[in-house]
Amino acid sequence: MTATAQIQKLDVEAITIEERSPFQVVMRRFVRHRLAMISMAVMLIVFLITILAPFIAPYEIDAVNVGDYFVPFGSVGEDGRVHYLGTDNIGRDTFSRLIYAGRISLSVALLSVIISETIGIFIGAISGFYGGWVDSVLMRFVEFMLSIPTLPLLLIISSMLIRNENLIPIPESVLAFVGKIMLVSPRDARNAVLIVIVLAGFGWLSSAQLMRGTVLSLREQTFVEAARSLGASNVWIILKHMIPNAMAPIIVDASLGLAGYVVAEAALAFLGFGIQDPVPTWGNMLSATQTYMFDKPWLPLIPGLPIFICSLAFNYIGDGLRDALDPRLKL
């Protein structure tokens, strides 16, 4: 073998890299985002704990221990079970309620994200794909809704809904299903479902705008023309070409949305217009500690830190996903 041939062979090996699927490429980029990976691990643990809530929590969701008010951390109850984080003002085990509350708060956020993204994807895709008057009507409506101050409107709507729970008819099966996810009775689930409706009812607006923008640029690409020349219908193109190709920004939007919904749900509950006690959520647990924080300053930290940690983790995950999915942002 001559020297040139050797060099040529080396060259080929040097410049040939292992072929990777797009998924692998994205995963590699995502894994490199250290904070996002830590956040993933943290959220995995949080989700595991809340999924296994009935097995981990020493007490039931609303078990009241008469006489054991504000017992210190780690004290043992009459029946030998441990109050890891003490009890609240009417003797309910804080640790158990915290876990159940996490399950409820996270379910509200997840349900809101799923509903709002689904509506947003379809409205946005239809608006962007068809254009014309459909686009005008839909987007004017979205702009109209977005130009109303959100928090005051959310407060009005939820204050009306929680006082008049039967205003919106909700099928019993939905209530039973949500109740099963959140481990509460269908009657208590109604409140949570209403909050999901309120949150998702506003959340889809920005997702629709995002989706519309993405579809507008996708629509002009050649593969759409190719699909059309093969006889694909509009519905087929939207379902099989638009939506899958627009998934990247939607996934990022969803993970940032999760952070937003966890905070929004907690904020509503904190202000007294969200899910009401006795159904625990991190927000209403935090709100309840306000009265006692002057004597027991550690109390707000117990429900407050999970809210902050989840919000931060979802934000980092969203950030990592954006870096991984959107190569244009990579420098």
Place this chain on the structure above:
Amino acid sequence: MTAYLLRRVLQSILVVFISAVATYVMLSFAPGGPLAGLRQIQQNTRFRITEEDIARIRASFELDLSLPVRFSRWLIGVPRGPLVIGGKEYFADTVVGCRKPIETEVINSRGVPETKVVGCKEEVLMKDLVGRRTSRGIMFGDFGLSWRILRDRPVSEVIISRIPKTLQLIGLSTLFSLALGIPLGIYSAVKQYSRFDYTFTTMAFMGSAMPSFFFGLLFILIFSILPKNAGWVYVPAGLSESVRGYTIPLIGKVVAGSLKDRTLHLILPVAVLTILNIAGWSRFIRASLLDVLRQDYVRTARAKGLSNKVVILKHALRNALIPFVTIVVFTIPGLFAGAIITESIFAWPGMGRLYLLALGDYDYPVAMAIFFILAVLTVTATLLRDILYTLVDPRIRLT
């Protein structure tokens, strides 16, 4: 441009109008209100509230009028009676409401009894409206009377008494956020990838993920409760001034209601709002300045031999601030809304807390008035932002 402005102003008025209608209708569906308590009292025979009393109270809250009539009177102050044209009265006998509704208990599908209006014993006619007390309509600045918070006092009086407090909070925090946020953003951008930049962007990221209510509680804990319990210097939290005098180590005796007292109470809420604002704004400034610093004309300026300071402050910053101006304009009504949470944590007697109080206490005229003000502010700010875009950046054309 004129046509565009005209269209936008009309659109904005439409948005305010529609959202006012929607919220008014929603709140009129909300149960409670001034009659909820009465019904319970009525069942207690000792008080002897007659049907006539109820009708009178309903009339004083205008609850006897049908929804469109009530809304129109609330919005523009009409109808106040029959239409008089050339000495003749029109619509005098038009039914506008029901003085004494016939109510029955109905068991609904979930087995809960509900009161349902099935008919009307005595109707309200247009001519009955003559001489009734009415507001001039919120479109003309008259928000009607408060139902509960200050019963029978004008809503405007209730709100105006709270506005200075909210303005204090928002004005000071905006000022501090600008004074601190812009330099921090610039410094972070100029020293990109330095240790300062990393620490700063991480903190700003955390700040924007931090829920404001938890942040506020943490501040009360760290700067008020814990040091107070330990006997150190602390900052008072809650309300805008204290009821009794108090003594703080190092600062000394503070007289209740004095300037010192009020200043001390401002520190925490303003700090919370400022820090959360800085987190968002300085990140924006940083990104926008980094964008500008990469452009050709900045390189030209450097090549001319200008000092770094002149290049950044005179050439780059001016252009970097263009998008920022519009952001600031747009956040100001958002600050009013955002102050709802901060005011509620610090029991700050401003407009945001009044709004929560009004919603919680069934004082719907007050709640509606504040919502209306917020909607007008937001819509105006949106309009102003879009106009500012064209003023600061002539490349953007409005159509």
